[in-house]
Amino acid sequence: MSLRSPLARVSYHGAARDGVGHWWAQRVTASALAPLSAWLLVALLTLPASDYTAVTAWIGAGWNPVLLALTVLLACWHSWLGVQVIIEDYVHSPGRKIAGLLLSMGAHALLAASGIYAVLRIALRSAA
């Protein structure tokens, strides 16, 4: 029980003066991912063969590694923003919320780094 006034209670700690960057990034990454995922899907479906050599050769060819690395980065970024919203929506205990947010941040960073590393490794090997 608290005797704080309702106005003070709903005002909480004031406005964080934040959120517009998150909102913007969510939309920008989504609009970039739309053509990128279409490109990836079409490219993979129209590959003449889908065995290991054919796919790794495709990954290393021309601009493909650049676009692939970009897709991985943006997909992880977009997913990180989305998971953050879900955690903030549903998890209310402060400790678990912060733990969840950090965990999601770490997992997404790890995913992005390993994805980009994999693309580069294949691309540089086929370039060499």
Added chain:
Amino acid sequence: MAEFKLPPNSRIDTRAGKTHRASAGAKSVRTFKIYRFDPHAQQRPRVDSYEVDMAGCGPMVLDALLKIKNEIDPTLSLRRSCREGICGSCAMNINGLNTLACTKACDELGRGDINIFPLPHMPVVKDLVTDLTDFYAQYAAVKPWLQTRTPAAPDRERLQSKDDQQRIDRPSACILCACCSTACPSYWWNSERYLGPAALLAAYRWIVDSRDDATGERLDALEDPFRLYRCHTIMNCTEACPKDLNPAKAIGAIKQMLAERQH
């Protein structure tokens, strides 16, 4: 963690509901299933059934509720005042949708039983009466009044062009019934920190008011991941509004204004 289950004293006791039968001579009987809860009774909520003879009853859901209260069961509690859709007191959940009992005709609700519950996810004071203290505080928090630094002309009102008036015309028609906010899932999960569609529509109404000088401060006060950005454009608010207002669109416009001032 997230709460997926209601606390035990909010779960309906399906065996406790009482049935009030219509009298033998009743001509066109319709059953109203109404949520009942009395915080002093130390009992879980229940749903009572009332058979109402619609032949002797007005057309609106509120008419039936008042008939029930006057003639069948005086212990039923509900709020109403104007009974013409302008005071906002009779908001409740009728057949799964938040709306005003006084403007919802029973005929609009098909032929079957009519289920009436209090506004969702609000503390229940008794039966259909919910505690709207925080909802009103959220309205107060957006400072819903004219803020100016420009002195008014000494001999006349603050003038507004016709176009300027148009921008606030619809948003000003909000009657603060809370149908929208209590239909919003984001408001259910975070009503302590998310202002909700009704308060945000009111904020918008003052942000776009051509006579107001505090537009920037008003936007500052909304720039917050919880106060504003909990809105995920689910649009339940617009769907629910009995006055046909569009809080979701107003919230979108606020987000756009906040984005515009970044670049």
